[in-house]
Amino acid sequence: MLAALEGAVTAAVLALTAIGLSLVFGVMRVVNVAHGEFYMLGAVIAWSVATSLGGHPAIGFAAALVIAPVVVGLLAAAADMTILKRINYDPERTIVATIGLLYIIQQVTLMTYGPEARPVEPPFNHRLALPWVEWGEQGLALYWPWGLSTTSYKLAVIGAAIVVLLGVWVMMTRTKIGLIMRATQLDRDMAQAFGIPVERVYAIVFGIGAGLAALGAVLIVPIQQAYYLMGADPLLLSFIVVIIGGLGSLPGTVLAALLIGMSDGIISVFFSPTLAKILATLLVALVLVFRPQGLFGTRAA
Amino acid sequence: MTKTPTRRSALKTLAATTAAATTLPMWARYSQAQTSEPIRIGFQVHRTGIGAAYGRWYDRTSQAAVKLINEEGGINGRPVELVAEDDGTDPKRGAEVLEKFANQSNCDIAFGTLFSHVVIGSAPRAGELKLPYFVVSEGHHVASGMLNRYTLQPGITDVKSQVQAMAPFVNQNLGKKVTMIYPDFAFGHDHRDYFSAATEAAGGEIVAKIAIPPTETSFTKYFPQIPRDTEVIYHVMVGPAVLTFVKEMGEFFGPSRPEIFGFIDSLEAVDLASPGLEFLEGTYFWEGNPRYAQADQSEHDKFYRAAVGVDENGASVSDSKDISTYSHMFGCWETLFTIKAGMEAAGYTGPADRAKLIEAVEAMTDMPLSREHPQGAKVFNGKTHQVFGHQYITKVTDGKLILAHTTSIEDTLYPDETDYTTQSF
Numbered sequence: 001m002l003a004a005l006e007g008a009v010t011a012a013v014l015a016l017t018a019i020g021l022s023l024v025f026g027v028m029r030v031v032n033v034a035h036g037e038f039y040m041l042g043a044v045i046a047w048s049v050a051t052s053l054g055g056h057p058a059i060g061f062a063a064a065l066v067i068a069p070v071v072v073g074l075l076a077a078a079a080d081m082t083i084l085k086r087i088n089y090d091p092e093r094t095i096v097a098t099i100g101l102l103y104i105i106q107q108v109t110l111m112t113y114g115p116e117a118r119p120v121e122p123p124f125n126h127r128l129a130l131p132w133v134e135w136g137e138q139g140l141a142l143y144w145p146w147g148l149s150t151t152s153y154k155l156a157v158i159g160a161a162i163v164v165l166l167g168v169w170v171m172m173t174r175t176k177i178g179l180i181m182r183a184t185q186l187d188r189d190m191a192q193a194f195g196i197p198v199e200r201v202y203a204i205v206f207g208i209g210a211g212l213a214a215l216g217a218v219l220i221v222p223i224q225q226a227y228y229l230m231g232a233d234p235l236l237l238s239f240i241v242v243i244i245g246g247l248g249s250l251p252g253t254v255l256a257a258l259l260i261g262m263s264d265g266i267i268s269v270f271f272s273p274t275l276a277k278i279l280a281t282l283l284v285a286l287v288l289v290f291r292p293q294g295l296f297g298t299r300a301a
Numbered sequence: 302m303t304k305t306p307t308r309r310s311a312l313k314t315l316a317a318t319t320a321a322a323t324t325l326p327m328w329a330r331y332s333q334a335q336t337s338e339p340i341r342i343g344f345q346v347h348r349t350g351i352g353a354a355y356g357r358w359y360d361r362t363s364q365a366a367v368k369l370i371n372e373e374g375g376i377n378g379r380p381v382e383l384v385a386e387d388d389g390t391d392p393k394r395g396a397e398v399l400e401k402f403a404n405q406s407n408c409d410i411a412f413g414t415l416f417s418h419v420v421i422g423s424a425p426r427a428g429e430l431k432l433p434y435f436v437v438s439e440g441h442h443v444a445s446g447m448l449n450r451y452t453l454q455p456g457i458t459d460v461k462s463q464v465q466a467m468a469p470f471v472n473q474n475l476g477k478k479v480t481m482i483y484p485d486f487a488f489g490h491d492h493r494d495y496f497s498a499a500t501e502a503a504g505g506e507i508v509a510k511i512a513i514p515p516t517e518t519s520f521t522k523y524f525p526q527i528p529r530d531t532e533v534i535y536h537v538m539v540g541p542a543v544l545t546f547v548k549e550m551g552e553f554f555g556p557s558r559p560e561i562f563g564f565i566d567s568l569e570a571v572d573l574a575s576p577g578l579e580f581l582e583g584t585y586f587w588e589g590n591p592r593y594a595q596a597d598q599s600e601h602d603k604f605y606r607a608a609v610g611v612d613e614n615g616a617s618v619s620d621s622k623d624i625s626t627y628s629h630m631f632g633c634w635e636t637l638f639t640i641k642a643g644m645e646a647a648g649y650t651g652p653a654d655r656a657k658l659i660e661a662v663e664a665m666t667d668m669p670l671s672r673e674h675p676q677g678a679k680v681f682n683g684k685t686h687q688v689f690g691h692q693y694i695t696k697v698t699d700g701k702l703i704l705a706h707t708t709s710i711e712d713t714l715y716p717d718e719t720d721y722t723t724q725s726f
Contacts, residue, residue, distance in 0.1 A: 006522045115353030117541030121576055150521075151552055224518050227541045233518065268522040273514065 007265020009154050009223070012161030013216045015257035017234045018241040019168060020212035022253040025242065027185045027205045030084060030094045034101035035213055036235025038076055041105060042068045042214025043120075043226040044113050050120045058123035061222070068218045069211035076210030077203040084206070085199060102231075109228045122222035126152040157219045164215060165254060172250065181205060240280055244287050246294025256295065259283075339382040340375070340644070342367075342637075343402030343432075345413040345423065350390025351515065351540040352416045354570035355626045359413060359437065360385065362630040365609045366637040376644045381637075384408055392422025399423050403430040409652060412636060414438055415629060416539075417488045424448040431726065433655050435640060437632035439463070439589075441491045444687035446719025450726065453662055453686040456636030457589065457629065458679075460491040462713035466692045467562070467587055468499030470706055475560040475585065476532025477505045482523070483537050485512035492537050492564070513546075515539070520546045524553040537564035544571050544578075551580035561585070565592070565702075569626040572616075574700055581697045585705065588693045589628035590676045593701045605634060605675035614701070631676040638673035639665070639681075656726040663722055680710055684720040689713050 021035045045068040050060030079101060087093040172178040183191045184201050192198045216234070224230070241260050245252030260280050267276035287294060344363060347356030367381050375381055384406045388395040395414060402408040410433040414420050417440035424442075427434035428449035436443065436454050441461040443454040471479065479500060483489035489512060497507045508528045513520065520542075527534065538546045547567055551558075561584035573581070592615030594606065609630070610618045617623035639662065647654055647661035663683035670678045679690035689710055695702035 006519070010519070110349060115349045116570075117544070119544055119575065224545055225541065229541075230518070233516075265522060269525050273517065273522065 004262065004265060005150050005154065006269065007262035008158050009261075010264055011258045011261020012158045013220045014234070014237055014241055014261050015165060015254050016161055016216035016219070017213045018238040018245070018253050018257050019165065019250060020209035020216075021238045022242045022245065022247065022250060023168075023181075023212070024206055024209035025247045026249070027181050028084075028089060028202050029091060030089055030206070031091070031098070032206075032209065033095060033098040033235070034079075034105060035098075035210070035238060036231030036233075037102050037105040038072050038210035038231075039213040039217045039234045040109065040226075040228065040231035041072050041075070042217030043221040043224075043230060044109055044228070045071055045214070046218040046221050047118050047120050047226040048113075051118075057121035061120070061123040061218075064120070064218050065215070069214040072214035073207035073211030077207035080203045080206035081199075085202070089202070106228060106231070113226075113228060115228060117225040117227035119225045120221045122151075122153040124152060124156075153222060157223070160219055161216075164212070168212070169250065177204070237280075240284050242294075243284050244295060249294060252295050337379065339380040340377075340649075341382050341384050341406065341408040342640070343399070343406065343408035343411040343413075344383045344385040345388050345395060345398050345402075345411060345419075346385050347390040347415060347419070348387035350388075352390035352419075353541075355415050355629060356387075356390075358570070358626040358630045359415065359633050362609050362633040363413070363637060366634045369608060370637065370641055376641050377649060381641075388414065388419055388423075390416050390419060392418050395419040395423035396426040399426045399430060399432060399434065403432045408432070409649075410435065410640065410655070410658070412437075412640070413633070417442060417491075418486060420452075421447070421487065424452045427451045431655060433659055435636050437629070437636055439629065439632075440488060441495070442487070444682075444685040444718060446685070446721070448686075450659065450686075450721045450724040453659070455639040455662060455665070455681055455686075455688050456634070457632030457688065458690050458692070458713060459687055460488065461495045461715060462689055463564075463587060463589075463692055464492055464495040465499045465715060466708040466712040467694070468496060468505070469503045469712075470694055470708075471533060471535065471562050471585075472500060472503040472505035475562055478508045478528075478530055478532045479505055479535050480509040480511065480527050480531040480533070481507060481535045482511045482513065482527075484515045484539055486515055488539065489513075489515075489537065496535065513538070518542050518545065520549045521553060524550065531559050533560045533562055534558075535562050536567055538567040539569075543567050543569070544575060547571075547581070548575075548577035551577055554580065556580075563587070565589070565628045569628060570624050572622060572624050573697070573702070582700070584697050586695050586697070586702060587628075588695050588702065590631045591693050591695055591702060591704055592625070592627040593695075593703070595704045597704075599670065599675070601670060601672050601675040604672055605631070609634070635668075635674050635676065635679075639668070642673075659726070678710065682717065684722055685717050686721050 017039055021032060024030055024032050046064035049064040049067050050057065053060040053063055083097050083101065084094055087097060172181065180196050180201055183196060184198055188198055237260065241256045242253055244259070245256030263279060264276045267279060346360055347353055363383060367383050370376065371380050384402065386398045386401060388398045399411050402411045411427060412435040414423065414436055415438050417438055420436050420438045420440060421442055424434060428451045432451060434452045436452060437457050438454065439457055439460055441459045442448055443452060444459050444461065481493060481496060483492045493510055500507055508531055509526060511523055511526050513523060536550070558580060561581070563584065563586050565586045565588045594602070594613035611625050611627065612618050612621070614621070615625050615627045617625065643658050643662040643665070647657040649658050665681045665683065668674045668679040668681060677691040679688045681688045690713070691710060692708040692713060693704060694706040696705040
């Protein structure tokens with residue numbers, strides 16, 4: 001149970017981060033290497049909002065939950081308009097450009113926020129524990145810490161992630177902007193011919209993608225801490241998830257996040273965390289060899 | 302501090318009085334410039350990377366020590382200048398920084414680093430450059446004979462002696478069955494190896510060893526590996542995620558924790574009053590130098606605290622949330638004063654005397670408790686290039702670390718494993 005819960009928390013945050021990456025790739029065909037840095041920015045902004053507001057931790061956290069994704073989203077949209085648009089979304093050049101963006105964001109954070117890891121207080125945090133039950137020599141025995149022990153906040157993270165993912169899904173399938181995004185994804189030129197402002201759509205998508213990463217970071221930051229190098233791990237895992245799930249496929253991304261997150265949690269508890277990482281990487285290799293389009297991907301036209 | 306006015310006036314006088322002797326002023330100027338030029342100490346500092354919090358305080362402590370040395374007339378009448386360079390807590394960068402000190406910024410010696418992998422990565426280069434390299438790293442790699450004659454650790458004790466002195470206390474007062482949690486690299490392995498050996502010698506037993514990769518950010522998944530019959534948890538963690546580690550340990554155990562003994566490394570630069578750390582009340586810590594000013598605080602500690610700018614709770618005087626790395630940074634202070642003493646004993650005048658400086662430091666033995674050694678008395682072993690000293694065990698009482706036990710220097714000694722003095726320069 002503990003393993004599954006830890007895995008679920010990882011999976012929840014991973015799904016949010018990866019879905020942003022997947023959205024950006026799906027619609028824009030841009031491999032956003034700076035995605036992890038948007039995640040980090042979300043955490044750092046959450047810290048500054050939470051500390052500058054003061055008062056009860058819940059107020060700061062709630063404010064961060066709104067402010068951080070919006071700020072990061074706007075920043076990303078601006079980056080899209082000033083950088084990616086200028087290079088015509090050329091696949092190779094966007095990779096180089098986003099690598100540049102990665103270093104700029106990382107180093108600016110280092111210069112302003114500093115190299116420390118700083119904690120953000122969770123809005124609520126109750127320890128929940130169930131004992132481990134076992135038939136021992138003296139009959140039924142209860143072992144306290146070794147059963148299930150988690151905090152209410154971790155459960156809330158899982159819940160929040162599910163809500164947001166549902167929101168993204170509804171947006172993509174039920175709203176006009178979703179329709180426009182899907183149209184742009186299917187055929188950019190045709191969409192433009194039908195009067196869709198493709199460049200504005202791109203800016204919005206890039207913003208939403210980065211905003212989702214930031215949201216994931218705000219959720220995780222009370223569990224971990226805000227740190228200027230924290231973007232590397234989620235970036236790698238997001239790529240793993242997106243590759244396994246199929247680039248641009250949202251359900252595939254969510255499923256792959258669940259798979260990677262849960263296996264990471266369970267294997268880490270019962271074996272070793274290193275083994276979990278090895279298996280995830282192995283899975284990527286296998287997927288690339290046997291199903292290059294990903295589990296849910298469609299073959300590129 | 303500056304001798305420029307002296308030099309100018311001297312030159313004027315010389316020029317005015319002995320106009321006939323044309324070569325003399327040239328020679329006088331040369332020798333004068335040689336002796337008034339500052340002694341340049343290359344300071345390899347972790348400004349960024351996982352050691353950043355340590356680097357910030359190593360910097361403050363070293364600046365304070367250098368300021369004091371200069372106020373009191375410098376070394377051999379020459380001012381001291383720190384040439385700081387970021388190593389990014391990265392071994393490769395560390396070696397490059399040493400190279401820069403030796404070849405570009407004309408440093409006399411190099412000094413500074415904490416993290417063992419940076420020391421191990423840099424020391425061979427120091428040996429090749431024939432640059433005396435004074436480390437403040439705690440690692441056992443100096444005394445183990447792994448490095449070279451140019452690398453010395455005169456300001457801070459090594460992990461082996463710290464751990465060895467802790468084991469009897471842990472086994473006698475806390476419990477016999479110990480689970481160790483440590484970072485999975487050289488520093489953590491030192492803990493694992495020497496604590497296991499010392500525990501067995503003290504009649505205890507290590508029931509589990511849990512190694513955690515140094516870049517890990519989430520720890521709950523490791524805790525189920527702790528065996529149920531564990532009586533004592535022995536933890537030592539480093540890096541930016543230490544607070545998460547201790548917090549998650551508290552969440553895992555809740556009210557039913559075993560005894561806990563930790564190295565303060567797990568909480569260096571972290572406020573003990575951080576939310577989630579309440580469960581540490583009543584647990585024990587090793588401290589290199591007690592963070593909170595103790596009831597029997599020595600006048601030297603008081604002086605040192607004030608000079609560096611640390612209040613009685615171990616935080617910066619200008620920001621009570623900025624917690625120092627009090628258990629380690631004293632090593633910078635003490636090392637700089639040892640360098641001063643060494644250079645004075647050797648009559649150090651320039652890079653040509655580097656070997657003489659090392660021989661002078663090797664000849665040192667007793668370092669009594671003093672303003673130069675505020676952490677406590679020490680004994681330097683010239684053969685292994687390692688210093689030995691008192692260790693402190695503190696207990697969390699009402700949210701503060703209160704001294705519970707002080708080990709003797711004898712508790713920390715072990716047989717020599719190498720003799721650097723047999724190596725040629």
